[in-house]
Amino acid sequence: MAYEAEISRNNPTCFLFLIDQSGSMSDPVGDESGRRKADALADALNRLLMDLCIRCTKDAREGVRDYYEIGVIGYGAQGGIVGSALGGALSGRELVRVSELAASPLRLEVRRDQERERRFPVWVEPVADNGTPMCEALRRAHAILAPWVAAHPRSFPPIVINITDGQPTDGDPENEANAIRQLATQDGQVLLFNLHISETKAQPCLYPEDDTHLPDDHARLLFRMSSILPPHIVSLAQNENLPVTHQSRGFVFNAPMTEVVRFLNIGTRPKNLR
C-alpha cells in the first residue's frame, strides 16, 4: 500500500510550503480581526514550523531528530522573485533539516500564552508585493524535489502545500503542478495540496471530491492541481469531524484562516514516526 512508509532519521520526509507574497496579500482577511492576509499566513506558518520542531524534539540530551526536511518558498515579492522565504542564518536555503530550523529562527519573541510568558520563534516575515508567479514557484518546487526523491527512494513522499489568495499572473500552472505530482518515491507520488485564502465571507469549499460545486474556473484549476488525500490524512480529518472521504482532494477554496491552519496541522501530521 502507498503512503505507509515509516518516517525516520534514515528515511526522512519533506514538507515544501509555497506561499503567495503578492500585493493582494496586504488585503485584510475575512474575519473581524482586521489583520492582513500576509500577517495571518506568516503567523500560521511560524506556528506550524514551531510545532514541527517541537514534534521532532526528543529530550534535552538528544535534541531534535531530523525526521523532516522543510522548505518555505515565497513567490511574488521584490519584483516577482521566487526564492526561500526564510531569513537570518537560513537565508537562501531552499531545504533545511528540522534541527537546523530549530536552531536558527530569525528571532525569538516573548509572548504571553495561557498566563505565562513563552518564547515563540519567527522564521517567516509577512510580505505582500507585486504579482503572483505561481508557475515559476511550481517549477522551482520541481527542481528542489526531483533530486530529493532520487536521493530518498524509500521515504514517505514529499508534501507540497501551496497557499495563495488569487490567480497566477505568469500563465497556466497546471502542467507544472502535474510535473510535481509525477515525482515519486517507492512509497507513492508527491502530494500537492492547494489552499486558497478568502477575504470575503463566501461559502468555503473544503476537500471536494469533484469540481461540480466549485464557483469559477480558477477554483476548478486549483482542484485539478490537487492530489487525492492519502488514507492516514483522511482518518485524521474524519477524527476532526471534517467532511472528507477517500476521494477527497487536498484542496480548500475561499477558506478562512482557521481552516487553513487546521489543514496545515492535519496535512503535516505523520503516520509512522520512528
Added chain:
Amino acid sequence: MPYPWLRLFHWRYTPLFARYYPLKIKQLRQCRLPSDENGPRPRPAENPSSPLRPAVPASDKATVRAPQLQLRQPDRQKLPEPPAVRTWLKKGWHLEIYRLPKLGNQLHECEDAWAYACNHVVDHCSNYGIDHRRVWNWKSTGRLSIAISDGASDSYASAEWAQLLTYHAVQDAQERPDANLAGNDLLSVLTANSVSRLVRDKLLQWLDQQAESWRSHQHWDNLPWFVEAKAEQGAHATLLVAVFVLSQTHDHPVCTYRVLTIGDNCFFHFRGGKQLRMIPQMLADEFSCSPALVSTNCDYNRRHINEELIHLGHGEFRPGDEICLATDALSAWIVQKLHGTSAHRHPVTTVFPDSSEEIVTFLNNLRSQSQMKNDDVTFVRLRWQQGKQWSLLPMKA
C-alpha cells in the same frame, strides 16, 4: 594414586563435564532464592539499583551539564556466551523477559521498560540487555509483581518516564494490604473489585506522585526554546502492572493475581495451550487507534483518563499455566493469530520457540517481514513448571 597419568581419564576432566559443570553451578545459583522461613525480608531503605539518581543539589547546579537520569547498560561483552545445551526446566516459576528496540535502532533508544519485584527486591530493564531469565523455586508465601510500559515516541523523555513508572509500580505493589491501613494508592487500585470514581482518583493521586518524581529529575534551566516547549508537554506512556500472591496450603500452593492496565499493553493467561483470559479484551484493529496514556502532565491525566480507560482483572495462576505480558505491537500480532485459528490455540505456546536466541530472532523476523509493526517490543512470559521437562534452554544470567 599409583599411576598419576590415570587422572587424565578421570570424569572431571572429560569434555562433557568441562562444558556442563559451570552451567550446572550457574543454574543452581539461579534456583536459590531468599527464603521467608526467617520472616519477611526488611525492605531496603533505598534500593541501590534504582534507575534514577537524586537531582543535583542547588549548589552544584552551575557545574551540571546534563540531566541526572542515566540509563545503565550492562557490559554484555564481559559475559561469556553460553552454549545452548539440553537441560530441564526445573519445577518452579520461570520468568523470561525480552525487550527489543525497533528494527534499525539501538537498545538505548528503546522506549519500552520493564521491572519486577520479588519479596521487596526490585530489578529492572536498565540492568540487562535484550533478554533476562529468572527461576524461582517457591517454598513458602511470596509476592511477585511485574510491570511493563511503552513510552510514546513523540513525547519528551518517555523512556525515563516508562522506567520510573514500572519501577515504582512493582515497588508499591509489594506492599501487603493491612486491615488497619488504607494501603498505598496503587495497591488500593489493584485490590479494587471494579473501577469506580474513587479508584480513578486513587490512580490519579499515584500518578501525580510519579509525575512529581519525574519533574524533580529534570533540569529546567537554560533549555533551548524547543526543549523547554517539549518538556512542558510532558512525557506519556502506557502501563501494565500484575501482582501474583502465592500462599501455601496444606495440599498445594495457591496463587492469585491482580492486573491493572492503561493503554494497549495486554495480559494473557493460558491454560492447556488455550487462552483463558485477556486483559483488556481488544480486537486486532483496535491496536491501530491512539491508546490511552498516562502522563507527567497532571492536567492531561485528569482530562483524558476516565474509568472506561482503566482495566482491572484477576484470576488464579495454577501449575502448568502460562502468563504473557506484551506491548502493543506483539499483542496485536497475538490477537490476530488467535483470531485466525479455529482451535484458539495460543500462538505463543505453539509458535514461539523456547530458547532466547530463537525468540529474539523470531520477533525480529516478524517485524522485518511486516507481520508485526516495527515498534519496540517487550514480552514477558511466566510459566509455572511442574516437574522436569526437557528444553533447549541456554543458561543466562
